[in-house]
Amino acid sequence: MKKADKNLELIRKMMQKTFALRQQTIVNTCPPVKELMELWPALKMESEVMCNGTCPWYEFQRITNQNLPNTLYSELDRHIPRLMTLFRQKAAKTGKTSDALAEILKIYDEQELHDVHTKCTTILHALPVYLHEDVSGFFRTCTDISDEPLLLDVAVALLTVVTDNDRSPVHFQPVKISVVIESEIVVNLSRFADAFLVMFGLIYALHLSYPRGLTEHF
Known part of the structure; x- marks a missing residue:
């Protein structure tokens, strides 16, 4: 076994060993997320939030006994055809919601x-x-990676970093996607769906509330 693999294995064992203490701390004292990340920095690791099927000890699975990526991606794969049909039917109508959906679908259709x-x-x-959620x-979206994004008083958010001033509602090739919790960037990923997964896992792991106005979506 490579040294990196041994280190990951050790981290997973220690995270499993301290799981009960971590949950007790989160539930009983509700410390700031930044403080929790300092106590258990492995929570910032994508592999510690999601279970990819190779190890049953990741944080989301410790709580729910569910493999988050496998479950969510399989359900998305199952529902995508029907959802796309519903979205296109709605986009063909008139109204603010229809126009917003039409713009998203237009950008998707333009992808190679x-x-x-x-x-x-x-x-x-x-x-x-x-x-109809906000x-x-x-x-x-942050349009300049050299600038500090305005994250003051942000409870939870997915920050898409792009290289230009594109005002598109969806970006398929961003510079990165940052998972933001309590105004702090927790982790950066390259794909939007993976960032959404990590956010979902951290909401469970840290006992956070769903984003205001997006409870149906989540």
């Missing part, structure tokens, strides 16, 4: 590659629009 990642990204952006506070 319609793989699972572009489909999941489209669905995750279109669903709250279809449900995504403005949760889906955020």
Whole structure:
């Protein structure tokens, strides 16, 4: 076994060993997320929030006994065709919601590659629009990676970092997607759906509330 693999194995064992203490601390004292991350920095690791099927000790599975990526991606894969049909039917009508869906679908249709990642990204952006939920506070965009994004008083958010001033409601090739909790960037990922997964896992792991106005979406 490589040294890196041994280190990960040790981290997982220690996270499992301290799981009860961690949950007791979170539930009883509700410390700031930044403090929790300092106590258990492994929570910032993507592999510690999600279970990829190779190890049963990741945080979300410790709480729910569910494999988060496998479950969510399989359900998305099952529902994507029907959801896309619903979105296109709604987009063909008139109204603010229809116009917003039409714009998202237009951007999706213009992509050269319609793989699972572009489909999941489209669905995750279109669903709250279809449900008439407000995504403005949760889906955020930073147009300059050299600037500090305005994250003051942000409870939870997914921050998409792009290289230009594109005002598109959905980006399929961003610089990165940052998971933001309590105004702090917790982890950066390259794909929107993976960032959504990590956010979902951290909401469970840290006993956070769903984003205000997006309870149906989640």
